[in-house]
Amino acid sequence: MTKHKDNQTENQILNAAQHIFQEKGMDGARMQEIADKANINKAMLHYYYRSKQQLFEAVFKKAFSLLAPQLNAILNDDSSVEDKIKNFTHNYISFIVKHPYLPNFIIQELNRNPQFIAQLRTNVAFPTINKFKKQVKNEVDNGTIVSISAEQLFINILSLNIFPFVASPLIKAFTNVDDKTYKTLMEARKTAVSDFIINAIKK
Amino acid sequence: MTKHKDNQTENQILNAAQHIFQEKGMDGARMQEIADKANINKAMLHYYYRSKQQLFEAVFKKAFSLLAPQLNAILNDDSSVEDKIKNFTHNYISFIVKHPYLPNFIIQELNRNPQFIAQLRTNVAFPTINKFKKQVKNEVDNGTIVSISAEQLFINILSLNIFPFVASPLIKAFTNVDDKTYKTLMEARKTAVSDFIINAIKK
DNA sequence: ATGTTTGTTAACCATATGGTTAAACTTAAT
DNA sequence: ATTAAGTTTAACCATATGGTTAACAAACAT
Numbered sequence: 346m347t348k349h350k351d352n353q354t355e356n357q358i359l360n361a362a363q364h365i366f367q368e369k370g371m372d373g374a375r376m377q378e379i380a381d382k383a384n385i386n387k388a389m390l391h392y393y394y395r396s397k398q399q400l401f402e403a404v405f406k407k408a409f410s411l412l413a414p415q416l417n418a419i420l421n422d423d424s425s426v427e428d429k430i431k432n433f434t435h436n437y438i439s440f441i442v443k444h445p446y447l448p449n450f451i452i453q454e455l456n457r458n459p460q461f462i463a464q465l466r467t468n469v470a471f472p473t474i475n476k477f478k479k480q481v482k483n484e485v486d487n488g489t490i491v492s493i494s495a496e497q498l499f500i501n502i503l504s505l506n507i508f509p510f511v512a513s514p515l516i517k518a519f520t521n522v523d524d525k526t527y528k529t530l531m532e533a534r535k536t537a538v539s540d541f542i543i544n545a546i547k548k
Numbered sequence: 549m550t551k552h553k554d555n556q557t558e559n560q561i562l563n564a565a566q567h568i569f570q571e572k573g574m575d576g577a578r579m580q581e582i583a584d585k586a587n588i589n590k591a592m593l594h595y596y597y598r599s600k601q602q603l604f605e606a607v608f609k610k611a612f613s614l615l616a617p618q619l620n621a622i623l624n625d626d627s628s629v630e631d632k633i634k635n636f637t638h639n640y641i642s643f644i645v646k647h648p649y650l651p652n653f654i655i656q657e658l659n660r661n662p663q664f665i666a667q668l669r670t671n672v673a674f675p676t677i678n679k680f681k682k683q684v685k686n687e688v689d690n691g692t693i694v695s696i697s698a699e700q701l702f703i704n705i706l707s708l709n710i711f712p713f714v715a716s717p718l719i720k721a722f723t724n725v726d727d728k729t730y731k732t733l734m735e736a737r738k739t740a741v742s743d744f745i746i747n748a749i750k751k
Numbered sequence: 752a753t754g755t756t757t758g759t760t761a762a763c764c765a766t767a768t769g770g771t772t773a774a775a776c777t778t779a780a781t
Numbered sequence: 782a783t784t785a786a787g788t789t790t791a792a793c794c795a796t797a798t799g800g801t802t803a804a805c806a807a808a809c810a811t
Contacts, residue, residue: 354788372575373660376769386790391770416722452715453656457576459717466721474723491747496723496733497740503719504711509703511714512655514662516706518669519619520677520699530699537700544694545748557758579799589760594800 355393357383359403362390366404367446370453374401402464405454408447409465415440416472419502426484427543429477430502434539437506438531449511474499490546498546505538558596560586562606565593569607570649573656577604608657608664611650612672618643619675622705629687630746632680633705637742640709641734652714677702693749701749708741 361383365374376397380387394400419433441448455461465471474495481495509516509531517527564586568577579600583590597603622636644651658664668674677698684698712719712734720730 369660370573370575372573375767377767387769388771388791389789392788395770397769449656449659452718453652455717456652456714457572462717462721472722493740493744496725497736497744499723500712500719500733500737501708501741501744503715503722504707505704507715508707508711512658512706512710514658514665515655516703518665519675519706520702522699530703533700534703537696538704541696541700541704541748545744578797580797590799591761591801592759595758598800600799 354383354385354389357385358390358393358400359407362400362404363407366401367408367450370450371397371401371457405451405461406465406468408451410469411444412447412451413469413472417470420472420474420477426480426490427547430542431539433502434506434542435535438535438538441507441510442528442531445510445513448507452507452511488548491548493546501545502542505542506534509534557586557588557592560588561593561596561603562610565603565607566610569604570611570653573653574600574604574660605667608654609668609671611654612668614647615650615654616672616675620673623675623677623680629683629693630750633745634742636705637709637745638738641738641741644710644713645731645734648713648716651710655714691751694751696749701745704748705745708745709737712737 358379362374362379365379365382374397376390377387379400380390383389390397390400394403415433415437418436419429422429424432477499478495481490481493481498484490485492513527516522517524522530561582565577565582568582568585577600579593580590582603583593586592593600593603597606618636618640621639622632625632627635680702681698684693684696684701687693688695716730719725720727725733
């Protein structure tokens, strides 16, 4: 790839860019602000990443490749649907509490530029739903769970786990809850969400 | 309010601004683009709305006041929790299918500027969760539904209904589904989501 | 008819912004 | 020590952008 000797500056840039882009989005981010945060000259951004677009894409890919493995876990291991839901819910919420800007960043930028996902497909280990689909179908046929399509169940799992982090300002306002209480609510969701889902699909 | 004689131009501007802002967000939107879409001179934007910020706020308030009544319906009428869930899910999804940019726009801009919600509280009929809370508590005490906090149930309802529209590019990619099939999935959710929720909370 | 308020336009302005350049500095191989 | 490659900086550039101005047109009141 690059022939740079040390990658210290490059990493400083990428970290600074990550913070700024995730907080302000592509359009709201300023190259000067990223440079300031990285404590380097603005020209260095272009020296290492050529353009704002390319710097952004590097950040986006890094962010996406943090999320993808989480999904692959639920989709492609061999545990039962019930165990997957429990594990995913617990792990995912724990993960997001540490990276609160991530889901919103990815969703927002993907909405701004949907064809972006095509590039990810080739670069990152991209989650697919095929195995999960078979498994759900099996358990429906077994009678272990109620009749539901794997797609709808998958959407429900994602929705219940991700949305509360994406829409936190809105939900905080509606429920009239302060930041601290909201954190408690999110902690409780580590088990509450999987209980909810399992209740919904168990016969 | 304003002393303008006819509000034709003003409306043209607001509609154009709505489209552009909802598609590109505050930072991505350009005043010139809005003027072009409204077929008027850029100076008119400032004549009627003084600044980009104020034009944006007018658009945001209008958007928010489209969503708020939907929520007030579920929170403040007298039907049972089960009926509320059914009605809300059906009505809300029908509504969003017609305004696909709305939820993402509101969530995104609220994340960018969370103190914005304080201004809305005074201006718009702002939904509160109080009545819903009592109702859920009642039904839990009655034994009609399983033990769940009104906040968690409320978050779940919002998540399941809104998230699929906010994250559609992501979900489409993961489930490997085209636009047309996605629409079908969303149609199915008008009943599938309420069934799912009711299953989850019914004893 | 005349003056006044409101609406509209083209031209303009100051500044912000992504990006470039050319020179200087650092490092390490020869 | 010299050279060459990679790294860093300050100054610069072209353009985009939100916003303003001044002149003009239309509508309306007197």
